[in-house]
Amino acid sequence: xxxxxxxxxxxxxxxxxxxxxRIYYIARNLLRRLxxxxxxxxxxxxLSNSNSSDSDSIDADLKELxxxxxxxxxxxxxxxxxxxxxxxxxxxxxxxxxxxxxxALWAYNLNYFDYLNQSDITREEGLRLIYGFIEKLPGNxxxxxxxxxxxxxxxxxxxxxxxxxxxxxxxxxxxxxxMILTDNIEYHLLGNHLLENAFALVFAxxxxxxxxxxxxxxxxxxxxxxxxxxxxxxxxELSPMYHQIILERILDCINxxxxxxxxxxxxxxxxxxxxxxMLGWLKNxxxxxxxxxxxxxxxxxxxxxxxxxFDYAGKLGIKEKVLPLGESGYRKIERNKYxxxxxxxxxxxxxxxxxxxxxxxxxxLYADGKPFIVDTGVSTYESNERxxxxxxxxxxxxxxxxxxxxxxxxxxxxxxxxxxxxxxxxAPDSITAEHTGYMRIGAVHRREFxxxxxxxxxxxxxxxxxxxLSFAFLHFHPEVNVNVENNMxxxxxxxxIITGYENIxxxxxxxxxxxxxxxxxxxxxxxxxxxxTIEILx
Numbered sequence: 279x280x281x282x283x284x285x286x287x288x289x290x291x292x293x294x295x296x297x298x299x300r301i302y303y304i305a306r307n308l309l310r311r312l313x314x315x316x317x318x319x320x321x322x323x324x325l326s327n328s329n330s331s332d333s334d335s336i337d338a339d340l341k342e343l344x345x346x347x348x349x350x351x352x353x354x355x356x357x358x359x360x361x362x363x364x365x366x367x368x369x370x371x372x373x374x375x376x377x378x379x380x381x382a383l384w385a386y387n388l389n390y391f392d393y394l395n396q397s398d399i400t401r402e403e404g405l406r407l408i409y410g411f412i413e414k415l416p417g418n419x420x421x422x423x424x425x426x427x428x429x430x431x432x433x434x435x436x437x438x439x440x441x442x443x444x445x446x447x448x449x450x451x452x453x454x455x456x457m458i459l460t461d462n463i464e465y466h467l468l469g470n471h472l473l474e475n476a477f478a479l480v481f482a483x484x485x486x487x488x489x490x491x492x493x494x495x496x497x498x499x500x501x502x503x504x505x506x507x508x509x510x511x512x513x514x515e516l517s518p519m520y521h522q523i524i525l526e527r528i529l530d531c532i533n534x535x536x537x538x539x540x541x542x543x544x545x546x547x548x549x550x551x552x553x554x555x556m557l558g559w560l561k562n563x564x565x566x567x568x569x570x571x572x573x574x575x576x577x578x579x580x581x582x583x584x585x586x587x588f589d590y591a592g593k594l595g596i597k598e599k600v601l602p603l604g605e606s607g608y609r610k611i612e613r614n615k616y617x618x619x620x621x622x623x624x625x626x627x628x629x630x631x632x633x634x635x636x637x638x639x640x641x642x643l644y645a646d647g648k649p650f651i652v653d654t655g656v657s658t659y660e661s662n663e664r665x666x667x668x669x670x671x672x673x674x675x676x677x678x679x680x681x682x683x684x685x686x687x688x689x690x691x692x693x694x695x696x697x698x699x700x701x702x703x704x705a706p707d708s709i710t711a712e713h714t715g716y717m718r719i720g721a722v723h724r725r726e727f728x729x730x731x732x733x734x735x736x737x738x739x740x741x742x743x744x745x746x747l748s749f750a751f752l753h754f755h756p757e758v759n760v761n762v763e764n765n766m767x768x769x770x771x772x773x774x775i776i777t778g779y780e781n782i783x784x785x786x787x788x789x790x791x792x793x794x795x796x797x798x799x800x801x802x803x804x805x806x807x808x809x810x811t812i813e814i815l816x
Contacts, residue, residue: 293468296629362380376419382659405448424459453482456488473498484538508604519576555599563619613731615816622702625638637684721740723739734814737810740808751801751802
């Protein structure tokens with residue numbers, strides 16, 4: 279019965295569109311399997327442009343498509359060895375495009391073809407990999423999924439244009455993949471997946487001068503960008519890493535539109551204004567040393583860095599539009615000695631919270647330009663105990679009441695009942711709010727942050743008619759040396775004074791420095807009943 283309620287409390291937040299498309303795709307694919315339907319995996323580009331209008335499309339001659347100064351990818355391929363997510367695999371002979379030994383996300387990365395755009399890959403090696411992929415595509419279920427297809431389309435086009443390659447076999451496969459994508463757009467997921475579908479369709483539409491494919495992508499971007507990019511500039515899935523990923527893709531599309539005359543450059547204004555907002559949010563959120571806060575599903579080494587994105591935008595003539603942080607729920611506080619990012623927003627968006635964590639009122643603190651108090655981070659997307667732990671309340675610098683989660687995170691990307699923030703009050707030097715995540719057990723958590731020049735004071739209150747044992751967590755960066763002395767934590771010589779506690783204990787925890795990379799670090803767990811004060815002297 280508990281599992282049934284968990285499903286109900288998850289599904290009730292979905293859009294009708296998501297439910298209908300999921301049912302439709304399941305039924306359609308079942309019918310197609312029964313009838314033996316197969317997609318064409320090769321389309322003659324010279325014959326497939328029947329939906330195009332000569333006045334609205336570019337010349338399909340590849341010499342007409344220009345892309346300049348795109349961001350090079352970090353090296354993930356060399357001498358037959360692929361390295362993604364800090365895991366490597368060498369294929370002797372042909373590549374197994376559905377290799378599952380390192381998990382589903384690794385297999386996805388293999389099919390993205392990001393490595394075509396690393397600076398040290400040769401023209402010949404890139405072509406060999408593409409030809410090998412095309413040969414195995416009929417049996418490559420992973421490669422035909424819409425998300426890896428979307429990223430691969432863009433990466434192939436970038437590689438082909440950079441190397442001035444015109445190849446009929448590759449074009450025929452690429453065009454077929456674009457058409458398959460139009461038939462499998464991820465309306466059942468929405469969110470960043472849907473945007474990636476759209477970016478790929480716009481790229482393919484420009485590349486082939488195909489009005490039908492282009493219009494599919496354009497329609498999605500016109501509808502989704504205003505919804506997915508919040509008024510303060512943050513992407514609505516509230517992951518700084520995915521924000522960077524989406525921003526790079528928007529800059530790539532601006533590059534495409536600015537340098538090519540197809541389709542009346544009608545997307546230029548929408549893309550440019552969105553990029554300006556997203557750059558402004560990223561500037562607000564980036565620490566002085568260039569790091570992003572690794573909150574929600576964020577990890578190092580996946581997206582382009584903030585510095586790379588600002589440089590790329592500058593080359594395209596796009597400048598950031600900096601607005602106060604608001605709708606994204608994050609607040610950034612800067613003093614001479616420290617920088618803090620606080621989460622006082624909801625899990626979001628309601629209908630696609632897959633990259634959200636149970637982390638309401640958590641915070642990240644940098645002192646003297648270095649990470650000090652950190653989020654546990656993300657090391658896996660696999661459906662396992664580690665994934666649940668990294669998304670759970672106790673993996674963040676916030677409060678858990680007994681063994682209850684603020685928000686019901688489950689499986690890899692699901693959330694049932696979730697905390698809602700209320701009574702948010704903000705002043706120049708303080709933030710106070712409550713959340714409803716514990717109302718199902720008859721309690722409310724209130725947290726107040728006070729930001730002084732040389733200290734941060736955090737006050738927690740548990741409002742309830744019952745006496746609950748609660749726990750506040752502080753996770754320290756692996757390079758921080760931590761000791762506990764009575765009511766005081768000494769961390770790299772900095773004092774953290776705790777009052778109102780029942781017990782203070784220090785434990786080891788596994789800090790994720792990236793996917794599949796963990797380092798031991800120190801975590802302080804403070805138990806208390808009604809009220810707790812933590813004073814961090816920096």
